Amino acid sequence: MKRLLEVEGLTTNFHIGVGCVQAVRGVSFHLDAGESLGIVGESGSGKSVTMMSIMGLLPDYAQVSADAIRFDGADMLHLSAGEFRRIRGDGIGMIFQDPMTSLNPLYTVEDQITEPLRIHKNMKRREARQAALELLRRVEIPNPEARLKQYPHELSGGMRQRVMIAAAIACTPKLVIADEPTTALDVTIQAQVLELLQHLKSESNSSIIMITHDLGVIASMCSRILVMYGGIICEQGTVREIFYEPKHPYTWGLLRSIPKMSQERMGKLIPITGTPPDMLRPPKGCPFAPRCPHAMPVCRAYLAPETALSETHRCACHLLHPNAPKIERGL
Numbered sequence: 001m002k003r004l005l006e007v008e009g010l011t012t013n014f015h016i017g018v019g020c021v022q023a024v025r026g027v028s029f030h031l032d033a034g035e036s037l038g039i040v041g042e043s044g045s046g047k048s049v050t051m052m053s054i055m056g057l058l059p060d061y062a063q064v065s066a067d068a069i070r071f072d073g074a075d076m077l078h079l080s081a082g083e084f085r086r087i088r089g090d091g092i093g094m095i096f097q098d099p100m101t102s103l104n105p106l107y108t109v110e111d112q113i114t115e116p117l118r119i120h121k122n123m124k125r126r127e128a129r130q131a132a133l134e135l136l137r138r139v140e141i142p143n144p145e146a147r148l149k150q151y152p153h154e155l156s157g158g159m160r161q162r163v164m165i166a167a168a169i170a171c172t173p174k175l176v177i178a179d180e181p182t183t184a185l186d187v188t189i190q191a192q193v194l195e196l197l198q199h200l201k202s203e204s205n206s207s208i209i210m211i212t213h214d215l216g217v218i219a220s221m222c223s224r225i226l227v228m229y230g231g232i233i234c235e236q237g238t239v240r241e242i243f244y245e246p247k248h249p250y251t252w253g254l255l256r257s258i259p260k261m262s263q264e265r266m267g268k269l270i271p272i273t274g275t276p277p278d279m280l281r282p283p284k285g286c287p288f289a290p291r292c293p294h295a296m297p298v299c300r301a302y303l304a305p306e307t308a309l310s311e312t313h314r315c316a317c318h319l320l321h322p323n324a325p326k327i328e329r330g331l
């Protein structure tokens with residue numbers, strides 16, 4: 001399988017008045033062509049910052065470094081500004097959480113969808129307009145001719161998200177990054193948007209990175225999962241490995257907090273107690289140690305190395321050391 005994206009040792013710090021927020025701390029992962037990868041974790045775990053770092057979309061006070069970032073064979077760390085812009089517009093499309101703040105309120109739907117086509121595909125206005133109409137049909141927006149002339153505030157939340165998807169896929173990117181694409185939508189529209197993304201993916205065979213805190217969305221959309229906590233990847237594996245053979249106590253906690261319909265669990269949600277770490281002063285050892293019921297002295301002193309459990313399954317937890325106590329996963 002061809003590697004589309006490879007990231008090695010990505011670190012992102014934000015220098016703010018009171019100190020340095022260590023948002024992403026040495027993250028490495030890859031994505032194959034045509035694959036759907038889910039990145040899951042609580043707010044502040046570093047999942048969105050990881051992707052914004054790769055896309056070069058962070059403010060000036062962010063300091064991004066990495067051993068390597070390669071996209072479709074290109075070394076992203078040593079591209080000129082123009083080449084980087086081309087990849088960002090042409091090779092990677094991004095769908096953000098809140099279309100109301102991501103779409104420009106001063107421009108019509110037509111302007112927003114045709115802009116990438118005119119810049120990256122050199123289309124003339126009429127040709128770009130025709131392509132925009134076709135894109136609106138693909139994302140199943142009724143009466144597309146009328147919608148082209150409208151502004152974002154004249155559309156419903158679901159329509160706005162469809163317009164953003166149309167703009168993101170306008171240049172048929174090889175990779176679509178969807179950052180919490182359904183969080184701002186009600187459940188019926190959520191299902192429609194997920195179905196649409198799946199349909200578009202199978203149509204164009206593009207790869208998808210889905211960033212979310214919702215494991216249900218991941219299960220329906222992705223084949224592989226990265227679990228992030230405190231700026232690191234604490235576990236990664238196929239959907240089957242993460243859902244049926246999870247090894248990290250944080251992943252156990254995430255799975256326990258999913259609502260279930262079974263009789264004995266009905267109405268009983270088990271939250272992960274405690275709060276996420278302060279990334280201005282992240283713990284020296286495992287970032288999950290202050291909340292982990294199985295924490296040992298070594299956990300507070302050292303970050304656990306990654307253990308390979310299969311070709312696809314890796315986990316960073318001291319419980320995987322051969323001399324560690326054997327802990328059964330709680331329900």
Ligand code: SF4
Nearest residue numbers: 286289292299317318
């Ligand atoms: Fe818990 Fe220690 Fe594993 Fe961290 S390394 S998740 S504190 S057992």
